[in-house]
Every structure is written in structure tokens, then in C-alpha cells.
Amino acid sequence: MSDTATGGIPAGEKTILGHPRGLFILFFTEMWERFSYYGMRGLLILYLTQHFLFSDERSAVMYGAYTALVYVMTIIGGSLADKYLGQRKAVTYGAILLVMGHGLMAFEGSGSKELLTYEGQDYQITLDARGGDANQLIISDIGQSLISFNEGATEMIIADPTAVGLPLTIATDAYTTRVEREELYVNILYLALALIIAGVGFLKANISTIVGALYGLEDTRRDSGFTLFYMGINLGSFLSTISVGIIGIVYGWNWGFGLAGIGMLAGLITFLVFQPWLEGRADPPSMEKLKQKVLGPINVEWACYLAGVGIIIFAMLTVMNSHLVPEWFVGMLGVAVFIFLVGYAVVKLAGEERDRMLAAIYFILAQIPFWALFEQAGSSLTLLTARLVDRTMFGVSVPTPVFQSLNAGFIVIFAPIFAWAWIAMAKRKIEPSAPVKFAFGVFLAGLGFLSLVGGIAASGAGLVAVYFIFLIYWIHTMGELMLSPVGLSQVTKLAPARAVGMSMGAWFLYSGLSNYLAGVIARGTGAETIGGQLTDIAAAKATYITVYSNVGYVAMGVGVVMLLISPIIKKLMHLDTLKGDPAHALAGEAQLGQPGAGGIHPPQKSGS
Numbered sequence: 001m002s003d004t005a006t007g008g009i010p011a012g013e014k015t016i017l018g019h020p021r022g023l024f025i026l027f028f029t030e031m032w033e034r035f036s037y038y039g040m041r042g043l044l045i046l047y048l049t050q051h052f053l054f055s056d057e058r059s060a061v062m063y064g065a066y067t068a069l070v071y072v073m074t075i076i077g078g079s080l081a082d083k084y085l086g087q088r089k090a091v092t093y094g095a096i097l098l099v100m101g102h103g104l105m106a107f108e109g110s111g112s113k114e115l116l117t118y119e120g121q122d123y124q125i126t127l128d129a130r131g132g133d134a135n136q137l138i139i140s141d142i143g144q145s146l147i148s149f150n151e152g153a154t155e156m157i158i159a160d161p162t163a164v165g166l167p168l169t170i171a172t173d174a175y176t177t178r179v180e181r182e183e184l185y186v187n188i189l190y191l192a193l194a195l196i197i198a199g200v201g202f203l204k205a206n207i208s209t210i211v212g213a214l215y216g217l218e219d220t221r222r223d224s225g226f227t228l229f230y231m232g233i234n235l236g237s238f239l240s241t242i243s244v245g246i247i248g249i250v251y252g253w254n255w256g257f258g259l260a261g262i263g264m265l266a267g268l269i270t271f272l273v274f275q276p277w278l279e280g281r282a283d284p285p286s287m288e289k290l291k292q293k294v295l296g297p298i299n300v301e302w303a304c305y306l307a308g309v310g311i312i313i314f315a316m317l318t319v320m321n322s323h324l325v326p327e328w329f330v331g332m333l334g335v336a337v338f339i340f341l342v343g344y345a346v347v348k349l350a351g352e353e354r355d356r357m358l359a360a361i362y363f364i365l366a367q368i369p370f371w372a373l374f375e376q377a378g379s380s381l382t383l384l385t386a387r388l389v390d391r392t393m394f395g396v397s398v399p400t401p402v403f404q405s406l407n408a409g410f411i412v413i414f415a416p417i418f419a420w421a422w423i424a425m426a427k428r429k430i431e432p433s434a435p436v437k438f439a440f441g442v443f444l445a446g447l448g449f450l451s452l453v454g455g456i457a458a459s460g461a462g463l464v465a466v467y468f469i470f471l472i473y474w475i476h477t478m479g480e481l482m483l484s485p486v487g488l489s490q491v492t493k494l495a496p497a498r499a500v501g502m503s504m505g506a507w508f509l510y511s512g513l514s515n516y517l518a519g520v521i522a523r524g525t526g527a528e529t530i531g532g533q534l535t536d537i538a539a540a541k542a543t544y545i546t547v548y549s550n551v552g553y554v555a556m557g558v559g560v561v562m563l564l565i566s567p568i569i570k571k572l573m574h575l576d577t578l579k580g581d582p583a584h585a586l587a588g589e590a591q592l593g594q595p596g597a598g599g600i601h602p603p604q605k606s607g608s
Contacts, residue, residue: 014277019225020214022281025274027232030207032267033095034236036102037200038408039244039260042401045382046131047253049532052186053112053179056383056526058323063379064519065322066193069315071512073201075505076311078209080202080304082501086284087206087213088275093305094203095268097312101195102261106254109185114531118175123164125177125531131249132386132400136531140164153528153536177530187320194316198308205508206282213281231412236263238408245401327520334513338365341506344499352574353496357503359572360494363487364506366438366562369555370483371514372521373445374476377404380522381472384544387534388456390463398466406473411481418481434486434573435566441483443559448475449552453545461538494573521551 014021044066048059081090114125116138125147127134136147143163147156155169211229215222240260248256284290290301298306318325341364345357385391386400425431432440448471455468488507495503524547527540534540 019221019228022214022274022278023211023225023228025270025277026207026211026214027229029091029095029267029271030229031232031236032263032270033098033200033203033207034233035240035244036098036260036264036267037196037240038237038404039240039248039263040102040105040196040257041378042241042245042382042404043248043253043256045379046249046386046400047108049383049529050127050130050134051108051111051253051532052181052189053114053532056529057523060379060522060526061325061519062319062322064375064516064522065319065325066197067375067378067515067518068512069197069318070200071508071515073197073311073315074205075201075508076307077198077201077203078205079501079505080307081206081209082285084284084290084300085304086282086290087210088278088282089284089301090202090206090304091210091271091282092268093308094199094201094206095264095271097195097199097308098203098264099199099261099268101192101199102257102264104188104192104195105257106261107185107188107192108254108257109182109188112179112181114177114179116175116177116530118166118170123166127531127533130253132389132391133397134531134533136533138164138166140166149535151536151538153539172535190316190320191312193319194312197315197319198311201311202308210278210282214278230415234408234411238405238412241405241408242402245399245404249399249401322519330513330516334510337506337509341503344502349496352577355572355574356494357496357499359569360491360503361506362569362572363434363438363490363494364503364510366442367483367487367507368510368514368517369558370442370445370479371511372517373449373551373555374480375515375518376449376522377407377473377476379519380525380544380547381469383525384452384464385469388459388464388537388541388544389469390466393466403469403473406470407477407480410474410477414477415481433566433570434490435569436563437482437486439559439562439566441479441481441486441559442562443556444475444479444482446552446555446557446559448472448479449548450556451475453548453552456541456545456548459541490573521547 016024045059045063048054048062049056054062077090077094081087085093116123116125121140124139126137126139128137128146129135137144138147138158142165143160145158145160145163145166147158149156149172150169153172155171156175157169158164158166161168208229211226212222215225240263244256244260244263247259284301290299292300294300294303338361341361342358345354345361349357382400382404385403391398391400391403422431452464452468452472455464455471459465488504491503491507492500525544527543528535
């Protein structure tokens with residue numbers, strides 16, 4: 001008697017809504033993990049610039065290094081789980097690190113102080129609120145007053161000079177400023193970010209892998225199961241960027257970060273309590289191997305956990321010194337990996353297998369311009385939204401982090417439409433090829449920034465209309481739906497079965513490099529600030545127009561070139577023979593649990 005029902009579904013399986021009940025544990029664990037991650041991410045760049053008073057440039061590079069490491073460390077976390085820990089232990093360890101990291105983010109201290117020295121006397125510069133609606137204040141021994149700056153920021157204007165014992169205007173070259181930071185809390189920030197990096201590294205890729213393990217290769221529910229899981233990702237992102245964003249800006253940074261930490265704790269408790277529902281599918285590959293001693297009393301399992309500690313130390317030092325990391329080093333790393341991949345294809349492979357590997361390398365590299373631009377959402381675009389956009393809607397000033405929910409919202413609305421459209425076009429044999437979709441995705445990334453440039457230019461001396469923020473997020477989401485579900489899926493199909501793991505590692509590495517590049521681009525938009533707010537709005541707008549125009553035109557140009565060479569890439573893919581290759585089919589199925597495949601996006605995005 002068969003133990004499998006129709007459609008590859010195991011007979012007698014315990015289900016909820018027709019799916020393995022373990023799926024819903026993973027759904028809620030991932031939803032809460034994304035809730036915590038994106039809630040913190042929505043506040044982070046504002047927290048760095050307003051609470052710790054880091055410059056725009058340093059904050060952007062720090063943010064870029066942080067998101068890059070989140071990507072790269074999934075390679076280590078996934079590899080340790082595959083070979084030793086198993087996904088269940090890896091996810092549990094990652095969740096514990098995340099709870100610790102998000103918990104530490106709530107320890108903010110009293111914040112950095114910016115001191116202005118004028119005629120031998122010190123005055124404190126601060127803000128009267130958080131976020132884009134905060135006004136600059138100057139505080140003296142006798143009182144405080146709002147301040148502003150004239151066009152060109154050549155003079156500081158004191159709103160109530162008698163309250164602080166200062167003249168009405170002070171030339172900006174007549175005073176100096178310095179920032180005093182609480183080093184204890186700055187180091188707590190670095191440690192918190194490092195814990196989150198390591199936690200995501202152990203959790204993100206592995207929890208997606210467990211989803212794939214719930215279904216057999218012939219299980220007809222597989223795609224819909226990943227769709228449900230994907231909705232959990234977007235639900236967590238959407239809810240957090242609204243709730244954590246509002247609470248963090250309105251009530252305090254620690255309240256916002258604390259809520260994100262509570263979300264992650266809820267995810268950890270969910271996963272621990274309902275682990276039996278996974279029915280052993282995520283257990284270690286060999287318990288005997290896991291208990292083997294490697295150094296004195298330390299066994300393989302504890303060696304894996306200590307590797308996590310090593311990740312934390314490395315990540316903390318890197319984020320702490322991100323502004324000192326030379327850009328050529330990151331570039332040379334990318335070039336070295338590219339040479340290795342091409343060398344592998346040329347030396348180790350031949351014929352159609354070589355061609356397909358070269359096509360896979362193309363997709364691995366072609367993601368770079370898209371994510372470098374798309375990831376401005378958490379850095380330079382957030383600062384622009386806070387400082388230069390009229391965020392008043394229906395009579396209410398919307399906190400800046402809330403706008404990061406637009407991507408997840410648009411994904412939920414438009415992903416089903418895209419899925420339907422691709423099926424309908426395929427039936428009529430007019431569906432664009434994967435290289436064409438990729439080209440349009442990169443093109444739209446550039447187009448989104450040019451649309452925003454138009455809004456900045458049209459605003460004149462006033463604030464940018466808020467609908468331009470809606471527009472750039474919508475255009476970028478359309479580009480994401482063209483590119484993200486295609487990328488890693490194609491890599492897992494095209495790479496030889498014996499090189500799929502290596503190719504996925506390369507995908508995540510270049511995703512990380514893309515995020516670092518995003519930080520470099522964001523650094524170029526940096527503006528002069530005092531108290532974390534702009535001093536020269538006109539100059540800041542001009543900088544944004546220049547940088548966003550340049551990256552927009554470059555991305556659109558790259559997209560056009562990609563479109564022109566798409567027939568060559570399609571030919572290298574050998575799609576006619578790939579469909580019948582069982583080795584590729586098994587390799588692709590085995591990797592569907594990884595983020596980015598089967599419509600699940602890599603870790604730094606809520607999207608797909």
C-alpha cells in the first residue's frame with residue numbers, strides 16, 4: 001500500500017488548511033523575525049544621524065556595511081547548518097542572537113551632544129523631537145531658542161536671542177562645533193548590530209530551507225506553500241515599518257527598538273514551543289558527528305556556536321570601522337570571485353554545461369546595479385524623506401519610517417498580478433525571457449530615481465510632494481518583481497548540480513557587495529547638518545539631484561545594454577535541453593528552500 005496520496009502528498013499527514021502544520025510555525029517565526037528586522041531597519045539611519053550624531057556620510061557607510069554583512073553571513077550560517085547543526089538548531093541559535101541584539105538596541109543612553117563654541121562660550125545644539133519634524137534648538141545656561149539658517153547657510157538665525165543671550169544672527173564661520181559621544185552606548189550599538197548580523201546569518205537562509213523540506217519533490221502544494229511563507233515575510237515587514245516606525249519616532253527610540261525586540265522574542269517562543277510540528281525534518285544530518293570532540297571538551301556543535309561568536313566579533317569590528325574599509329578592497333574581492341567563477345566554468349566544465357554556468361554568472365553579477373540602487377530605501381532615501389518631503393497626509397505628518405512599508409504593500413498587491421500575467425503570457429508564448437525581465441528590472445531601478453529627481457526639481461524652494469515617494473517605491477517594486485523572483489531561481493537551474501551551493505554562495509556574496517555599494521552611493525548624498533538636521537536645504541537638494549541623476553542614468557543605460565545582450569544570454573542558457581535534465585531539476589528543487597528561490601527574496605528585503 002502506498003504511503004503517498006495523490007499529488008505527492010504523504011498519506012495521514014497532519015495539516016492546517018491543507019498544508020503541513022509545520023509551515024505555519026515557520027510562517028509566524030519568519031513573520032516576527034522580519035517584523036523585528038525591518039522595524040529596526042526603518043529607524044536605524046535616523047537613529048545614527050540624530051541620536052548618535054554621526055555624519056550622513058559615516059551613517060550611510062555603516063548602514064551599507066551592516067546590510068552587506070547580513071547577506072554574506074547567511075553563507076556561513078547556511079553551510080554550518082547543512083553540514084553539522086541542522087536547520088532547527090541553527091534557526092534557534094540565530095533567533096536567540098537576534099533577541100539579544102534587538103534587546104541591546106533599546107539601550108540608547110542619553111545620546112550624543114553637539115556643542116557649539118562661540119566667543120569662548122559653549123552652547124548645546126539639539127532637536128526638539130525625532131524624525132523629519134524635529135527642529136533645531138540652541139541651549140544656553142539661561143534658556144533655549146529655536147534656530148534656523150539662511151539660504152546658503154552662511155548665518156545661523158536665533159529665533160529668540162534674548163532667551164539664550166546671543167545676537168539675532170551669527171556667521172557660521174564665527175563658531176565651531178564638536179560632538180561628544182557616550183562611548184559605552186556607541187559600543188553597545190556596534191555589538192547589537194553584530195548580534196543581529198550573526199542572528200540573521202544563522203536564521204534566514206535556514207528557515208527557508210525548512211519550508212522546502214516540508215514538501216516532497218513531487219508535492220503539488222510546494223509552490224503555494226512558499227507563497228504562504230512569502231506572505232509572512234511581507235506581513236511582518238509591512239506591520240513593523242508602520243508600528244515600530246510610529247512608536248520609535250513619536251515615543252522614543254528605545255520604545256521602537258524595544259517593540260522590535262519583543263517581536264523577535266515572540267518568534268523565538270513560537271519556534272521553540274512548536275518544534276515538534278516539524279517532525280524531525282530540520283534535525284542535524286548526523287547526531288554522532290555533532291557530538292564528536294574537536295578540541296578538548298568542545299564538540300562539533302559547540303564549535304559551530306563558537307563560530308557564531310567569531311562572526312559577532314568580526315561583524316562588530318567591521319561595522320565599527322566601516323568608514324576605514326577601503327573601497328578598492330571590496331572591489332578587488334568582487335573581481336577575485338568573478339575570476340574564480342569564470343575560471344571554474346572554463347576549466348572544469350565543457351559544452352552546454354559551461355554555457356549555462358556562464359549564464360548563471362551573468363545573473364549573479366547583473367543583480368548588483370539593482371540592489372545598489374534599491375537599497376537606498378533604508379539610507380539616503382529615508383533621510384531625504386525625513387528632511388525634504390512634505391509628509392503631511394490627511395492633516396497628519398506621517399513618520400518617515402512608515403514609508404518603507406510601501407514596498408511590502410505594493411508586493412502584496414502586485415505580486416499575484418505579475419504571477420497571473422506571466423502565466424497568461426506563457427500560454428500565448430509571449431512571456432519575456434529571464435534575461436529580458438532582468439534588464440527591465442535594472443532599468444526601472446534607474447527610472448525610479450529619475451522620477452524622484454523630477455519631483456525634487458519641481459519643488460523649487462519648498463518641500464517635495466509626497467506622491468513622488470509613493471512613485472519611486474512603486475517603480476522600484478515593479479522592478480523587483482521583474483528581477484528578484486527570477487535571479488536565484490535561474491542560478492539554481494543553470495549551475496551544474498555539483499556547483500549549485502558554490503553559485504548560491506556567490507549570489508549572496510555579490511548581494512552583500514551590492515549593499516556595500518549602496519552605502520557608498522548614499523555617502524555621496526551626505527549633507528551638512530547640525531543636530532542631525534540640514535543647515536542648507538538648497539545645497540542638499542542639489543546634491544540629491546546630481547547623485548540620483550547620475551545613478552539613474554547609469555542604471556538605465558546598463559538596463560538597455562542588458563536588453564541588447566539578452567538573446568546571447570538566452571542562447572547560453574540552452575533552455576530546450578535544460579527542461580529535460582534531471583540533474584538540474586533535482587538541484588533546483590533542492591535549493592527551493594533557500595531565500596531568493598521560488599519567489600522568496602534574499603534576506604535584506606521584505607519583498608519577494
